[in-house]
Every structure is written in C-alpha cells, then in structure tokens.
Amino acid sequence: MTSLRETRRLDFTDKIIGIIELRKLANTLVIEAQKVEEDNLRTALEFKVRSAEGAFYESNHASIFDNDSNALLSRVNNVKMSLDAVNKESFEREMSIRIEINETTSNPLIYYSNRIVVSGLRSTWVNGQINIFEQILRAFPPQARFIKLLFGRFSFVAGAIVVASVYYLGFIILNWLFSLLPSSIDLSSLSFILSVPKVVRDVLYFAAFLFNAQVTGKLISLRVNDLWPSVELQVGPDHLLIQKQRRAFLVKFGASVLLPVVFLIIELLLS
Numbered sequence: 001m002t003s004l005r006e007t008r009r010l011d012f013t014d015k016i017i018g019i020i021e022l023r024k025l026a027n028t029l030v031i032e033a034q035k036v037e038e039d040n041l042r043t044a045l046e047f048k049v050r051s052a053e054g055a056f057y058e059s060n061h062a063s064i065f066d067n068d069s070n071a072l073l074s075r076v077n078n079v080k081m082s083l084d085a086v087n088k089e090s091f092e093r094e095m096s097i098r099i100e101i102n103e104t105t106s107n108p109l110i111y112y113s114n115r116i117v118v119s120g121l122r123s124t125w126v127n128g129q130i131n132i133f134e135q136i137l138r139a140f141p142p143q144a145r146f147i148k149l150l151f152g153r154f155s156f157v158a159g160a161i162v163v164a165s166v167y168y169l170g171f172i173i174l175n176w177l178f179s180l181l182p183s184s185i186d187l188s189s190l191s192f193i194l195s196v197p198k199v200v201r202d203v204l205y206f207a208a209f210l211f212n213a214q215v216t217g218k219l220i221s222l223r224v225n226d227l228w229p230s231v232e233l234q235v236g237p238d239h240l241l242i243q244k245q246r247r248a249f250l251v252k253f254g255a256s257v258l259l260p261v262v263f264l265i266i267e268l269l270l271s
Helices: 019-039 108-113 123-138 145-153 155-180 188-195 198-227 242-270
Strands: 006-011 015-018 041-051 056-059 076-087 093-102 115-120 231-234
Touching: 006 123, 015 019, 019 041, 019 076, 019 093, 019 123, 076 231, 093 231, 115 123, 155 198, 198 242, 231 242
Parallel strands: 015 231
Antiparallel strands: 006 115, 041 056, 041 076, 076 093, 093 115
C-alpha cells in the first residue's frame, strides 16, 4: 500500500517573540526528536539564525539560543528550525516539522512568512503536533494589534489633529514674529493675498487642510505599522531592538510634549 503523507500548516501573526519563546519552540523539537528516535527512526535537527546585519548562524543543537551564543550578539530578524525523522531501514522520511519566523510588517501578503509546517505518515501524530504548537503560540505575548487598527481606521482624524495643531502653532508663531517687526517695514506687498475673495481663500485653505490631513494620516499609519510589526522578534541586545526603543521614545515624547501641547490648544480654543 502506498504511503499517504499528511501535511498541515499553522500560520501565525500579531505575536512578540523573544528568546524565551524561541527556546520553547526549540526545546519542543528536541523533546520530540528524543521520542521518535525510540521508533526506529533517525532524526536530524537544524536551527538557523539570521541577524539584521546579514550574518547567518547554523547549528544542530538548541544551544544556539543560549545567552552566550554568538548568534544573539546582534539583532535577529529571521529564525528557522526543523526536525526530520527518517526510517533507518527504508530511509523514507516519515515525520518532519518546519518552523520559520520573520519579523514582518502588518502587510497581509507576508503573514505567511511566519508558519509552522508539520508533515508525516501518521495523521494522529501530525494533528497532535499541530495542537501542541497551537497551545504554545497561544501563550506567546500578543502584539498591540488594536493600535494598528485604531490608526488604520482613524488615520485621517489623527492626521487632521496633527495638521490643525501645526497650523495653530504656526499661526501663533507668525503673529509673534510680525509683532517683532519694526512698524516702518512696508508689508503692502502682501496685500495681494487679501485681494483674493474670502470665499476662494476659505476653499483653498480647506482643500489644503484636507490634503495635508490625508497625507499626514497615511504617513502616521505607515509609521505605526513599522513600530508595531505583525510579528516582532525581540532577540538580541536591547539597544538594537529598534521598534521597542522607538515605541518607548514615542510614549515618553507623547507624554511630555504632545499631550501638553494638545491640552494647551484645547484650552485656548475653549477660552
């Protein structure tokens, strides 16, 4: 009877994966390799790490994820793990597990860069392994998906708030600068602006505001997607984890600068 191989694929997204999570996945493969070796199978483990600088590291031991490993000296943006089990007599590959993790953006086209593929001749084993990995992934820290959804759906509102704040502050600064100019300076060259009908000026101002708000909102949305990747690998020296550091800066900047400015503008508008 011809052997029938079953393959199941588990895609995942919106996860933060650190060294603890990688060790959990690696140890799961090691333990499974020890189990299947008792079934007259020859196993092969492989672990690959790629750093953000382009360096590649390979090992057949999970020690590649130890604290003193050279693979962890730089920021990691790609990890691959695999387990193959081959029959010692027929040399047929009976079982295999493939794990691939890439740091990705929120682009749905590349969600599948993060996956676990289980293949084997025994359906019960394949489904059992999928269930195990589903439980493991469920325990991984989630990425802040609501932030991306919030700025994705309300990107125009965010852009409008930023543009309105810039316009308002710019208006205050210009008034202050004009107040510093000597009264002897002739500003009649600017009178052509006032010669334009008010309705036309208002339409132009509003159109410029809408355009700038739309563009600014898009830029904010893209920036948020970069700061909160769909799958984030937090592996390597802490100061090299760019997204994590930038999010911390954004929180501090927002709390110390942006919020006071927004409250000031609201207070001035209500007064």
